[in-house]
Amino acid sequence: MQIDKLQIELRPRTNAQALDLGFSLLHSHAGAAYMAFLALWLPVVALCAALTVWRPDLSWAWLILGWWFKPLLERAPLYVLSRQVFGTAVTWQEAVRAWPGQLGGGWFRLLTWGRLTCAGRGFWQPVWQLEGARGAVASARRSALGKNRTASAAVWFGVVCAHLEVVLQLGALGFIGIFAADGKIGNPFSLFANMTGDTPDVFTELLTLGAFALSVALIAPVYTACCFTLYLNRRASMEAWDLEIKLRQIKRPQALRARAAPLAALLAGAGMLLALSGIPAPVRAAPGTAASAPARAPCAPPKGMNLPERGPLQAPEQARIRQQLDQLYAEPDLRGYECVESWEFKNRNIKEKKKEVRPRSSFDMNLIASIFKVLFIAFAIGLVAWVLYRYRHHFPSFERAAKARVATEIGGLNIRAESLPPDVMAQVRALWSGGEQRAALALLYRATLSRLVNEDALALRQGNTEGDCLRLARQAAQRQQLAQARLEVAISATSLWLGGAYAARWPADDALLACCAAWDAQFGTAREATA
C-alpha cells in the first residue's frame, strides 16, 4: 500500500464525511466497479431464475440463495476501488479474473452466522481481503479499527443500504404492477401477492427476482465503496497517514538531497544566528485576556498525566529559556492533551457522576456476533433434527422404531396381550354357550385386534373403524407382513362382530365355532402347540 500515491485528499473526517467520500470515489470509477460486480452478479441471478422456472413454489428460497452469496461478490468492486484509489488502473475484467483469489478470509463467517448478523461487513472486508489478516489477527484488527464508533457507523450504513434495496425493489414491483395489473385493482402489488396458496405464477416470480436483482446491483457497489472509504479514513487517522505523507514528501531522493544540502545548511545557520541574536519570540497571548484568548481558556492537564520533572535553575539565563519553552509547550499541538468543552448539568448527584465517569464500554459487536453464532448453530442443529424427524419414514431404522411402538388401546378396547384370558377361544365358547353372545363376539374381536397389533405390528389409531383395521391388515398382507390365513381369520371375526354389534344379528353356532377354530389355529393355543 503506497499511501503517498493516495488519490484522495487526507484530512480528518467524521464517519459521515468518510461515507460520503465513498460516493465520490465510486463516481470516479463507477464503470469498472459496477461492471466487476455485474459480471459476477448476473450469472447468480440467471441461476436463480433457472431454479425459479424449475420450482416456482420455492422462488423465495432461490431469492435468498442469491442474497446469501452477495458478500463474496462484493469483493470484486472492492478490488477495483482499492487499486484505483492508490493510482493503479484496474479494468473490470482483471477484477473478475482476480476475484477467485480474493475470496480467502472471512468467507465462512460471511456465509454462515455472519450473513445474518454482520451488517457492517463492508467495513471488515478490507481487513480480510486487502490486509490478508486471518483468525485472531483479523479479530484484533477489526476490534482496533472498529473503535471510535466506526464499526457502528458501518453497521448502521449497512442497515440503511438494506432498506434502500427494499425500497427500490418495492418501487420496481409497484411500477410493474401499475401497468400489468387489472385496471380495476387499486393495489399494484396484488399481482405479486399469492395469498391463496395456489401454485405461483412463474412470470410474477421472475419479475420479483428481477426487481431484487436490480436493487442489489444498484446498491451493493455503493455499500462497498462507502465502507471502503470509511475504512481508509479510520486507518488514516489511526496510523497518521497525513504525517507520513508529509514526511515522505520531505524525504527527497538522494541526489536531490545532496544538491540541497548546502542550501539547507545555509538556512539552518541563518536560523541559528537569528535565534541567538535576541530576536524576540513570537508574542503569545497572556492567559485570561479576552483579546488573546478568543476561543478557549487553557485547561489543567488531566489527572494521572506524567509531566516532566523540573530541576532547580542552575543559571539566570535558564529562566528565560524555560519560560520560552513553557510558552512553546503551551501550544495545543504540543502540550500533550486536548481541552474539550461540553455542557453539563449544574446539580448532578453522585450517582449520575458515577455513571458519567464510567468508561464508555465500546459496544462489543463480537459479543453480539458470538451470541448469534450460538443461536445459529442451535438453529442449524434444530433444523437438521426436524428434517430427520419429518422424513423419518425414509430411514429404515426409524421405520423399525415406529413399528416397535404398538397401540395398547383402540376405541376404548384394551388390547394389551395380558388383558386377554390365557385361552381366549375357550372363554369365547363359554360366553357363547352361556348366552352372552355380545360379550363373546366382543372378546373374539378384541383378541383379534390384540394379536394383530402386538404380534404383527399393525399400526392402529384411535380413529380407526373396523373397516380401517381390515384395510390396514390387507395392506400388511400385501406387503407380506401378515399371513394370508391370519388375514382371513381377521376378516371373519370382524364380519361376525359387525353383524352382532351394530345389527344385533348373531351368527349361527357353527359359524362362530368355525371362526374360533380358525382363530385358535392362527392366533391361539393350537398354533402354539404346533409351533
Add this chain to the structure above:
Amino acid sequence: MNDNTATSAAPAITAERLNQAIGIVQRMREEIRSAVIGQQAVVDQVLACCLAGGHVLIEGVPGLGKTLLVKALAKTFAGDFSRIQFTPDLMPADVMGHAVYDMKSQSFSVRRGPVFAHLLLADEINRAPAKTQSSLLEVMQERQVTIEGESHRLAPPFMVLATQNPLENEGTYPLPEAQLDRFLIKVRIDYPSADEEEQMLRMVTRDRVGDGLEVSQVATLVKPDTIVALQQLVARIRVDDAVAAYAVRLVRATRDWPGIAIGAGPRGSIALVRMARAMALTSGRDYVTPDDIKAAALPVLRHRIAVSPESELDGLSSDELLLGLIEEVAAPRG
C-alpha cells in the same frame, strides 16, 4: 348393544325386500358408471344422496363430467329432468315459473318453471345473484313453489344437483353458509386417472361427432315411485346407538377443533346419519357401521364448517382439517 329407538318401532326390512333394493341400486350404479368414466366415489356419493332424499352441491373445474353425471342419474329412472344455467341476470320467476294472463279465457294461468322436475341441474349456481339463489334454496327446503300466492307441491322425488366452479371468483355470488347447509353433501370432482382418461378418449372419439359424452346407452331402470320407495327403505336402515353417538361426536368435534372457526350445527349430525344410512344400502347392508359414518363425514361436513383465517393462511383446507379430525375422534367398538 342396543337397537336404535327410532328404528325399533319401524317394521324390520325383510331380506327379500333388502336384496331387491340392493339389486336396483347396484344396477343404477352400473348404468351410471357406463356413462361416467371413473369418479367412482363421486358416483356412489351422488347415488347415496339421491337415496337419502338430499340435494348435492358438486364442485369441480369445467370438463370433468358434472353435467354428464346428473344426466346419467336422471336417465336411470323415468323422471323429469331439467337444467338451469345460472347467470347474473337470471330472475326467480325464470326458475319458479310465473302467472300469465290469458286473453281468451280472461284469466291468469300459471306457467311452471324448470324447477318442476324430479331432478334439477342448477349449473354454476354461484353465478346467479342472492335473490335467485334464495328462491331455489327455499324450494329445496320446503319442496313446494308459491306462485301468485298459490302453493304448488313438487312431485317426489325431488333432488337438486347444483354445480359450481371453484376457479373463477369474479362475477360470482358465493353461497352463504346458511344456504350451503341445505345441501346434504358437497362433492368435489377431481381429474380422472390416466387410465380413465384414456378410456374416456376412446369412447368419445370412436364413431362420434363432437366431443360430448352421451347418456343414450344408459338404460332406464325404475320409475320415480321406486326411488321414493327406496328412500323410505333407507330411512328404516338400522343405526345403533353407538354409531349415532359416533356421528354426534364427530360433528361436535368440529366446533372445538383447532383451525375450524365455525363448526357444523345439529343439522350436520342429522345429515351425517341420513347419508350413512344411504351408504349402508349402497354397500348392501341394512345396518349402519362406523365405516359408513366415516365415509360420509367428509362430503357431509366439508361445506358446513368455516376454516379459520390462520389455517387459511397456513394453506389448510376444510378437507385437510376434517381428515385430521376424523382420524383423531375415537371410533366406537360396539
